[in-house]
Amino acid sequence: MPELAGPAAAWPVVESEHRYDGGWVVKLREDQLQRPGHSEDEPFSRLVLEHPGASVVLAVDDQDRALCLWQYRHPVERSLLQLPAGLCDVDGEEPLGVAQRELVEEGGFEAAEWTHLVSSYSSPGISQEVGHYFLARGLTEVGRGDFEPEHEEAEMQVRWVPVQELADAVLAGGPVDGHLATAVLVVTGRGLAGSARARD
Incomplete structure (x- = not known):
């Protein structure tokens, strides 16, 4: 390679x-x-x-639908379909721990199975950010606990979208959220999109 x-x-x-x-x-x-x-x-x-880096979660249910967030992003002045994600800004917290926390806070779910997909520099010409991408399976709804969304997150909507539809939409030409595109293309490229294949 x-x-x-x-x-x-x-x-x-x-x-x-x-x-x-x-x-x-x-x-x-x-x-x-x-x-x-x-x-x-x-x-x-x-x-x-x-930038301390971030963890991004592609959480997929038994119907091969991804948990997505429809959220306004001011720098690009539009709403985008995104994945649960959060900054690695707590000392000593590993990227997987960040991913697990964000899935609960933003999506209200826990996952029994976690797979690290890839870590990549988001924009190395200007930013130190490293994105750590995880596939989450075996979802259980637990609610958001005491997390109270505010600002843009207060308007955030949860949407379930089939993974293959996401891949097709990404490949249609965008513009799309870069984290979503990376996670979806890695999962489909590695043949992890189907629930049966993900457990083999």
Whole structure:
């Protein structure tokens, strides 16, 4: 298989300054870089979105329907069909734990079976975010506990959509949510879309 990621090897940073830190977990930093071995060159600027990563859940029921969320996203000024997901912003919490928590909080379900699908950089040209994708099976409705949705989440709607229909819609050309596209295409590409195949 081809190499898809090299070892961690940061280029020299001459200067670094936070451009935005609003007290939230995500911050914007500007670094002045130099190419390794070229200290005589002028440094050049790169913006870095400091991000703790996120877990994304493709929760599929016994009818091969995915639990989806219809939610408004202000940066793109439209509602999108998305999957339960959340930031890895609690110290010591593993991505799987984040996925399990978010499935309860956003969808009201627990899952008996968890499969890690893939971890990928969402937008490495500007962001540190790594998305950790999980397939959840054996769903049991448990409610949201004491989680109280607010802001955009207060308008969020749960929708059940067949996984194959999601795959077809993604391949139709978009625009679609990137996390949803990644999870659905990995699952269908690996032949995990059918409930029988998922348990083999």
